[in-house]
Amino acid sequence: MDLAAGAPFLRVTRPCGQVLPWLVVRAPVxxxxxxxxxxxxxxxxxRFIGATSYLGFPGAGFRDERDYGLLCEAWLHCFRDPDRFLPPNGSRARVSESxxxxxxxxxxxxxxxxxxxxLVADVVHVSGSEPWRQRAKNWPLAARCLRRxxxxxxxxxxVVDAPDDAEPPPGVRLTGPxxxxxxxxxISxxxxxxxxxxLDASPRVLAEALCLDVPVVVNQAILGGWQYVNPFTGIFFDGADDVVPAVLEVVAAESRPRAWFMAHHGPARAGARxxxxxxxxDSSLPALTHVLLASDRGEREQAVPGTR
Structure with missing residues (x-):
């Protein structure tokens, strides 16, 4: 699924690609x-449903003046505590774009x-050169942890897509996008x-690493993607003080991230949810096993950056 980064609208489609009368709002308009x-x-x-794909959207500070609780009849979300971020009305399902x-x-x-x-490394971190992406990818913490x-x-x-002004610590290599x-x-x-x-609500690179059979070391406080972390896929860490034992444990373990991801996620399983x-x-929906999400071809710009 090649979705345009930052485009606020996604079409809900049949598996064959035919659009259905539902649209996903995944970022501020x-x-x-x-x-x-x-x-x-x-x-x-x-008709509209919301999806928590952009930073902390639709939480305070991550939306515009529009009332997304009135616009969206339901929400696809990734949050541990959805009441903290989502409007109080509407049905909810724990589904991430990733x-x-x-x-x-x-x-x-x-x-x-x-x-x-x-480009051959034991540990890969995907950052971003733009200031908003550095914030989303938490470059200040990344730099401290990678130095350790x-x-x-x-x-x-x-470090892929490293900040332009980053100074690589000894033993850390930086590259552009x-x-x-x-x-x-x-990554593979x-x-x-x-x-x-x-501040990452739908980190596609995390899901991609699991599909590549590469385990992950993930910040315990991440908004979305936490649901992918378990003994089969990787480990959480809290900060620079515990990142070293976390990484050493993961690289020494015999994990099976790809098998786990295939058993729980992917287009058919996510689309069924x-x-x-x-x-x-909507009782008028046709008989289907699942739906898919696709870029809205009517959009002509990508004003709100997405996260990968």
Missing amino acids: VTRAQHVRLDQLAAEGC DFTDPLRVAPRTATRTLPPE LAEETGLRIL LEWPLLLAA AARCLFVPAV VLRLLRTL
Whole structure:
């Protein structure tokens, strides 16, 4: 599923791609063009559900002036405490956009390619050069943790899409953004993915690492993605003081992240959960096993950045 990063609208479709009269609002509607598109979709008879895919949306500080509780009839969410972020009205289902990551598309065999030596590492962290992405990916904590890992473990560490002004500690290599196939290859060659983010509601790179059979070390406080962490997939850490034992435990363990992800997530399983929620709202839906999410082709801009 190749969804446009930051586009606030996703279409709900049949598995064959035919659109259904439901639209997912996954980020604040902030530009005039987006407001016009929303009005157009409503006039076409679309109904709306919300999804917590952008930072802490729709919590305070992560939305515009629109009342999303009135707009959206239900919510797909990732939160441990949904009452903290979601409007009080409407049905809810614990489904993340990243649950739709397809293990058939993201697989070790499809990621295999010759990597330049500078991209081969034991620990990979995917950051971001833009200030908003540094905030989402929690670069200040990442920098402290990676320095500790480099000093105390001797593991090879790679930061992808590093901040422009970052100073690499000894033993940490920085690179710019990578094309998606090369990024998957770098993660697939690693022994773990390091995810210090907190403000990340649907970290696709985390789900992608699991599909690549790479375990994860994840911040205990992350908003979304915490549901992927268990003894089969990786471990939580709390900060720089416990990151070293967490990473060492994960790289020494015999985990099975890909098998676990395939047993619990993927397009058909996630789409079935979304369909069950929609059936409680719309009895006219056709007989289907699941639905899928697709970019709204009517959108012409991507004003709100998404997180990966």
